Structure formats: structure tokens, C-alpha cells
Amino acid sequence: KNKVLDTSSKDLTPSYDWFQTDYLVTVVIYTKQKGMNSEMVIVDYQDGRLRIDSILRDYSYLLHIVHVAEKVGKVEIVLKKKDNIAWSKLGQPLSSHNSFIKCTERGLYYRKCKLISKTEVTHDTKLFCLMLPQSTHLQVPVGHHIYLKQIIAGTEIVKPYTPVSFSLKSDFKEPSHHDRTHLILMIKIYPNGLFTPELDHLQIGDYISVSNSEGSFKKLQVQTLEDLFLLAAGTGFTPMVKLLNYVLTNVCSLRTVKLMFFNKTEDDILWRNQLEQLALKDKRFEVQFILSEPKKEGTGKQGKISSSLLSEFVKRSKKDSKVLICVCGPAPFTEQGIQFLQDLGYSKEEVHSFTA
Ligand code: FAD
Ligand code: NAD
Numbered sequence: 001k002n003k004v005l006d007t008s009s010k011d012l013t014p015s016y017d018w019f020q021t022d023y024l025v026t027v028v029i030y031t032k033q034k035g036m037n038s039e040m041v042i043v044d045y046q047d048g049r050l051r052i053d054s055i056l057r058d059y060s061y062l063l064h065i066v067h068v069a070e071k072v073g074k075v076e077i078v079l080k081k082k083d084n085i086a087w088s089k090l091g092q093p094l095s096s097h098n099s100f101i102k103c104t105e106r107g108l109y110y111r112k113c114k115l116i117s118k119t120e121v122t123h124d125t126k127l128f129c130l131m132l133p134q135s136t137h138l139q140v141p142v143g144h145h146i147y148l149k150q151i152i153a154g155t156e157i158v159k160p161y162t163p164v165s166f167s168l169k170s171d172f173k174e175p176s177h178h179d180r181t182h183l184i185l186m187i188k189i190y191p192n193g194l195f196t197p198e199l200d201h202l203q204i205g206d207y208i209s210v211s212n213s214e215g216s217f218k219k220l221q222v223q224t225l226e227d228l229f230l231l232a233a234g235t236g237f238t239p240m241v242k243l244l245n246y247v248l249t250n251v252c253s254l255r256t257v258k259l260m261f262f263n264k265t266e267d268d269i270l271w272r273n274q275l276e277q278l279a280l281k282d283k284r285f286e287v288q289f290i291l292s293e294p295k296k297e298g299t300g301k302q303g304k305i306s307s308s309l310l311s312e313f314v315k316r317s318k319k320d321s322k323v324l325i326c327v328c329g330p331a332p333f334t335e336q337g338i339q340f341l342q343d344l345g346y347s348k349e350e351v352h353s354f355t356a
Pocket of ligand 2: 336
């Protein structure tokens with residue numbers, strides 16, 4: 001099952017074929033791997049160019065053609081013909097067509113998405129809702145991020161952002177149609193920042209370039225989990241949103257999920273109300289807020305990430321229970337967190353940090 005992908009063996013290189021009827025063209029990819037799902041295939045049709053990127057573990061199999069148009073490891077893409085005439089070939093191959101290389105070597109691919117809405121979360125953080133083009137299929141896996149690209153003062157600037165869900169819902173099951181066609185980003189605007197003030201200037205209806213997703217988190221890490229601890233600081237909360245929704249509905253072995261959320265002041269806490277509502281609704285979930293610069297004395301816990309805070313917080317619900325601790329925030333926060341957890345005896349496999 002966990003066979004290492006050996007690219008030197010020709011047998012494991014995917015292949016493709018295509019078929020047509022009077023109305024449809026079907027492209028079929030034989031991935032030669034089991035366990036395919038729709039998150040692993042990204043399809044774009046932009047400027048008359050069809051691009052199908054199949055992500056197979058760490059590898060990317062690309063079909064890139066100009067024209068014209070889970071169970072058995074077969075991916076099927078059905079294209080509706082504009083004119084009902086016979087095609088003599090699928091298209092003219094473009095650069096990298098039919099190549100199978102490491103995902104890290106593929107480079108980012110962008111498509112333009114439309115800004116649909118912008119809503120306030122806190123005094124400096126907003127929810128940006130972007131709509132994918134109709135001809136794009138892109139589902140960002142839990143814990144992965146995309147890149148936004150803008151030209152600022154004549155220079156291309158790229159920054160990573162982690163899509164969230166519209167809300168923290170306790171009844172999350174399958175991604176809805178809206179989840180498949182829209183990306184929701186929770187972004188803090190830094191008045192002195194390079195990228196975010198420009199982003200904030202975008203008007204509803206404007207377009208922005210969005211890349212394919214990246215990330216090292218794998219759902220496999222939570223499959224048989226019993227205790228999940230989340231350590232988030234500021235916008236480091238964003239990867240925790242989809243993760244919370246996912247584990248609370250899909251991981252039946254789960255007994256406890258605890259979030260320790262670090263912020264400067266009370267006004268900086270993202271989705272506080274939603275987090276408290278979720279904790280009331282789902283007894284497995286608990287949240288604690290830690291403020292580093294509280295405006296008033298005596299309102300909850302104070303301080304920064306420390307060994308003593310963590311040793312109390314990350315206790316297993318029972319001896320030998322399967323545990324995962326996820327950390328995300330400013331780089332020094334994440335580095336200190338990882339070090340404290342290591343000192344407390346947690347193994348590398350039991351700690352995941354979200355990074356680019
Ligand atoms: P920057 O220009 O980077 O500045 C940020 C702040 O630092 C400003 O206050 C600025 O004044 C200060 N600053 C800049 N340079 C210095 C310096 N040399 N010394 C001292 N201070 C300085 N952010 C989100 O809001 N939401 C997300 O979902 C999200 N996801 C991310 C996912 C990943 C994997 C990573 C790595 C980061 C993520 N981020 C996210 C952060 C995001 O990528 C940007 O770094 C952030 O938006 C800041 O962009 P900026 O260019 O506006 O600010
Ligand atoms: P912030 O400056 O408002 O700080 C939030 C809290 O982080 C503070 O209250 C404090 O408890 C802690 N903190 C800050 N600096 C610290 C330090 N030097 N040492 C220890 N603890 C510290 O945070 P923000 O402006 O919301 O920034 C969030 C950070 O998270 C950004 O750096 C962003 O790049 C990162 N981020 C990473 C990802 C990812 O996937 N890797 C996702 C989202 C955000």
C-alpha cells in the first residue's frame with residue numbers, strides 16, 4: 001500500500017487516452033495508483049488551453065494541450081464540444097505536456113479569480129470570497145495553502161494564504177457546491193505591509209491571480225487520531241478552520257480537540273463567538289484564549305507560548321492515546337512551540353507545523 005513511487009520504473013508513469021461522441025470529448029488518465037480523489041486533480045481551461053494536473057503523492061502528471069477542448073485510479077474529464085464535429089486529435093501539445101515530475105519542480109500555475117465579497121472579521125482582518133473561473137476545478141486540501149499574485153509598483157509579488165470555510169460548522173460533511181467553486185480567505189491587513197494594503201484596495205468584481213495549492217499536511221495524519229491539540233497565534237488560526245471542520249465530522253476515533261489561541265488583545269481574536277458556540281455544541285471541543293498584550297487586567301489567561309502553559313494543555317486524554325499537535329503562527333512562535341513540545345517528549349510524528 002505504501003509503496004515508494006519509483007519513477008525510474010516506466011510502469012508507474014501515468015498515461016492518457018481520449019474518446020469522443022458527437023457531443024462530448026472524454027479524456028481519461030490512467031494514474032496506475034489507487035486512492036484517487038477529486039482534490040488530486042486540477043483542471044483549467046484558459047485562453048483555449050486545456051491543462052490537467054494530476055497530483056500523485058509528490059509527483060505531478062500534466063496534460064497541457066491547446067485546441068480547440070477513486071477506485072481504480074482512473075481520472076475522467078468530460079468536455080462538452082462547442083461544435084458537434086469529429087476531432088482528428090485532442091490538441092496540439094504545449095510545453096510540459098505528458099510530463100511526470102516532482103510537484104516541487106512543476107512551478108506555480110495561476111488562474112484569475114473574481115472578488116465576490118469582502119467582510120469584516122475584526123478591526124484589521126477580513127474575509128475575502130473569490131470565485132474560481134467556471135472552467136477550473138480546484139479543491140484545496142485541508143491544511144494546504146494557495147499563493148496570491150499581484151503586480152505592485154511594476155514587480156510581481158506572491159504571498160501564501162490558507163483558505164478557510166465560511167464558518168465553523170459542527171455539521172460539516174462533504175464540500176458543498178459553493179465550497180467547490182469559491183475560495184474563502186481570512187486575511188489580516190497590515191497598514192505598513194507590502195501586499196495586504198493592495199489587496200484591500202481591490203473592488204468587488206476585480207480579479208486576482210490564484211495559484212494551485214501546496215502543503216505537507218496529509219489527512220492520513222488524523223485518520224485514527226484520539227487527541228488533537230491546536231496551537232494557533234493570530235492568523236495562524238487559518239489552517240485550523242478546515243482542520244476543525246474536517247476532524248469533528250470525519251474522524252470517529254476522536255475524543256478531544258483543544259485549541260489554544262494566542263492573540264495580542266481581545267479585539268484581535270478571530271471568530272471568538274463561533275469558537276465558543278462550537279465548544280458549547282460539541283463536547284469534544286474546547287478553546288482557551290491567551291492574550292500577550294491585554295487591554296484590561298484579569299480577563300482570561302495572559303502571556304506568550306511557554307513550556308509551562310503547554311505542559312498543562314497538551315495532556316493525553318488517556319495513556320498512550322494517539323495524539324497530534326498542530327502549530328501555526330509567526331515563525332518565532334512556531335519554532336518555540338516545536339522546541340517546547342520536543343522537550344516535553346512529543347515525537348516528530350506527533351507534531352505538525354504549517355509552513356510554506
Ligand atoms: P509585510 O510587508 O510582510 O509586513 C507584515 C508586517 O511586518 C507589517 O506590520 C510590517 O510593517 C512588518 N514588517 C515588515 N518588514 C519588517 C521588518 N523588516 N522588521 C520589522 N517589521 C517588519 N496571512 C493571513 O492573513 N491569512 C492567511 O490565511 C495566511 N496564510 C499563510 C500561509 C502560509 C503558509 C504563510 C507562510 C503565511 C500566511 N499568511 C497568512 C501570511 C501572508 O503570507 C503574508 O505574510 C501577510 O499577509 C503579510 O503580507 P504583507 O506583504 O502585507 O506584509
Ligand atoms: P500577531 O503579531 O498579532 O501575534 C499573535 C500572537 O503570536 C501574539 O499575541 C503572541 O502570543 C504570538 N507571538 C507573536 N510574536 C511572537 C514571538 N516573537 N515569539 C513568541 N510568540 C509570538 O500575529 P499576526 O500578525 O496575526 O501574524 C500571524 C503570523 O502567522 C504571520 O507571521 C503569518 O505569516 C503566520 N501564518 C502562517 C501560516 C502558515 O500556514 N504557515 C498561516 C497563517 C499565518
